[in-house]
Amino acid sequence: MTTQTIVLVMSVSASRNVSNRRIVARTTELPEQVDLRRARGRILVAALHLFADQGYGGTSVRDICGRAGVQPTTMYAHFPSKEDVLAELLRIGHEELYRRLRSALLDVEPDPRVRLEALVRAHVHSHCEFPMLAVVANAELHALSEHKSESILAVRQQSESLLVDVLERGVQCGQFKVADMLLTLRAISAIGTRVAFWYGPDCGRTPEQIADTFAAFAASIVGLPPRSG
Amino acid sequence: MTTQTIVLVMSVSASRNVSNRRIVARTTELPEQVDLRRARGRILVAALHLFADQGYGGTSVRDICGRAGVQPTTMYAHFPSKEDVLAELLRIGHEELYRRLRSALLDVEPDPRVRLEALVRAHVHSHCEFPMLAVVANAELHALSEHKSESILAVRQQSESLLVDVLERGVQCGQFKVADMLLTLRAISAIGTRVAFWYGPDCGRTPEQIADTFAAFAASIVGLPPRSG
DNA sequence: AATCTACACTAACGTTTGTTCTATTTATTG
DNA sequence: CAATAAATAGAACAAACGTTAGTGTAGATT
Numbered sequence: 001m002t003t004q005t006i007v008l009v010m011s012v013s014a015s016r017n018v019s020n021r022r023i024v025a026r027t028t029e030l031p032e033q034v035d036l037r038r039a040r041g042r043i044l045v046a047a048l049h050l051f052a053d054q055g056y057g058g059t060s061v062r063d064i065c066g067r068a069g070v071q072p073t074t075m076y077a078h079f080p081s082k083e084d085v086l087a088e089l090l091r092i093g094h095e096e097l098y099r100r101l102r103s104a105l106l107d108v109e110p111d112p113r114v115r116l117e118a119l120v121r122a123h124v125h126s127h128c129e130f131p132m133l134a135v136v137a138n139a140e141l142h143a144l145s146e147h148k149s150e151s152i153l154a155v156r157q158q159s160e161s162l163l164v165d166v167l168e169r170g171v172q173c174g175q176f177k178v179a180d181m182l183l184t185l186r187a188i189s190a191i192g193t194r195v196a197f198w199y200g201p202d203c204g205r206t207p208e209q210i211a212d213t214f215a216a217f218a219a220s221i222v223g224l225p226p227r228s229g
Numbered sequence: 230m231t232t233q234t235i236v237l238v239m240s241v242s243a244s245r246n247v248s249n250r251r252i253v254a255r256t257t258e259l260p261e262q263v264d265l266r267r268a269r270g271r272i273l274v275a276a277l278h279l280f281a282d283q284g285y286g287g288t289s290v291r292d293i294c295g296r297a298g299v300q301p302t303t304m305y306a307h308f309p310s311k312e313d314v315l316a317e318l319l320r321i322g323h324e325e326l327y328r329r330l331r332s333a334l335l336d337v338e339p340d341p342r343v344r345l346e347a348l349v350r351a352h353v354h355s356h357c358e359f360p361m362l363a364v365v366a367n368a369e370l371h372a373l374s375e376h377k378s379e380s381i382l383a384v385r386q387q388s389e390s391l392l393v394d395v396l397e398r399g400v401q402c403g404q405f406k407v408a409d410m411l412l413t414l415r416a417i418s419a420i421g422t423r424v425a426f427w428y429g430p431d432c433g434r435t436p437e438q439i440a441d442t443f444a445a446f447a448a449s450i451v452g453l454p455p456r457s458g
Numbered sequence: 459a460a461t462c463t464a465c466a467c468t469a470a471c472g473t474t475t476g477t478t479c480t481a482t483t484t485a486t487t488g
Numbered sequence: 489c490a491a492t493a494a495a496t497a498g499a500a501c502a503a504a505c506g507t508t509a510g511t512g513t514a515g516a517t518t
Contacts, residue, residue, distance in 0.1 A: 020378035022371040057286025058372060061506060071466055139368055142251040149249035183442045190423035191416045198415060213412045220449040290476060303495055
């Protein structure tokens with residue numbers, strides 16, 4: 001009987017992040033199956049948490065190993081260096097996002113609006129589900145040597161291309177009004193990217209609600225009229 | 230038929246950032262008058278550059294002093310610690326943005342659309358003019374102890390409030406259609422915030438063009454129809 | 459029973475870290 | 489000129505850094 005939707009009356013200031021922490025969420029999960037009973041998995045999860053919280057440069061090998069319940073020797077049995085731990089996290093993060101973006105397009109009809117909304121929704125959901133991974137992927141890539149970041153940047157460009165392709169298709173069809181492709185890309189990407197930094201279970205919105213809202217924002221940015229239910 | 234908007238034909242890939250650097254721009258300027266002939270000013274500029282590039286944890290005191298052409302002793306004569314150098318940069322960055330946002334509102338008529346556009350434009354211009362300062366302000370606040378970040382977070386909240394007030398006013402007037410205040414705030418803020426990370430003199434757009442475009446995006450997000458010139 | 463893999467433990471390597479000491483030189487100003 | 493401030497120089501500090509070595513052991517596979 002009481003199946004009515006609960007209206008959110010949460011004020012903006014109530015869910016504002018008033019701490020200096022870089023990330024609100026505490027979800028330390030990893031997408032690929034990492035065995036937490038094994039040392040390698042625990043090291044990755046511990047490093048992910050600490051890198052997201054304190055940055056790569058602000059985290060020591062002993063910090064990681066202490067949190068993982070592992071000796072430094074064990075870490076160096078699984079990774080050649082601290083930098084390679086970061087590289088693995090960045091690889092997982094970028095590939096997971098790309099995988100989700102691509103599979104979101106596979107499930108969906110060829111209409112440009114639908115495809116744009118699917119991309120934005122997948123972007124939001126991925127960042128809500130793995131916020132720490134997204135924060136590290138976005139804020140710590142510079143800590144990697146140029147050689148090791150090459151392959152990761154390639155994946156990032158593939159993800160960007162998915163959005164560019166959808167935008168160009170929408171323009172070709174005459175559905176989208178895009179005056180500047182780069183700026184449109186940057187704006188839509190920014191909205192999704194920043195989700196990882198402020199989303200938390202206490203923000204009062206479900207990932208679904210955020211995805212709905214931001215998909216609508218993206219649609220309005222490319223000049224589409226609001227959906228009429 | 231179609232609106233006489235000038236279409237930019239610059240390709241997206243031509244201005245894409247393919248390096249792993251956190252920031253594209255190289256503008257190391259500071260807003261408040263810092264005397265580069267004095268040690269204090271050179272230290273701040275050097276630290277700004279290095280913090281933006283390598284992060285706070287990835288930058289050593291000797292790095293800063295080497296780049297500033299100064300002895301560590303001199304740095305400690307001007308700042309109690311390395312952390313206080315960062316704190317000063319963060320203070321300058323946040324206060325400069327707030328100052329610009331507020332003065333943008335002072336120059337402008339009370340129409341909500343005009344005020345929203347003025348805020349977004351000021352946000353973009355500030356981040357284009359001082360990209361390193363904005364990157365450090367956004368990506369390195371976590372390196373500050375909670376005590377020292379209090380006053381800086383207060384300024385950030387004031388800046389956010391300016392946008393919230395404009396949005397609420399627009400809703401009250403019936404001009405804006407805002408289903409979720411927090412998500413609208415986050416989206417519009419995200420678009421402006423990310424500018425500092427990708428803007429560079431070689432991106433093919435002037436700050437003015439970016440400001441125009443993103444102001445239009447913000448307007449469309451709150452449900453306003455495109456401006457008819 | 460022998461072997462192998464995975465991990466723990468303690469200890470140490472050389473380097474770099476943020477910071478401080480003492481002393482000396484330059485520049486500004488009353 | 490004298491006085492005060494500002495910057496330089498070189499050295500040193502304990503602590504923390506990333507990384508490696510050597511030894512030991514429990515559980516699974518052969």
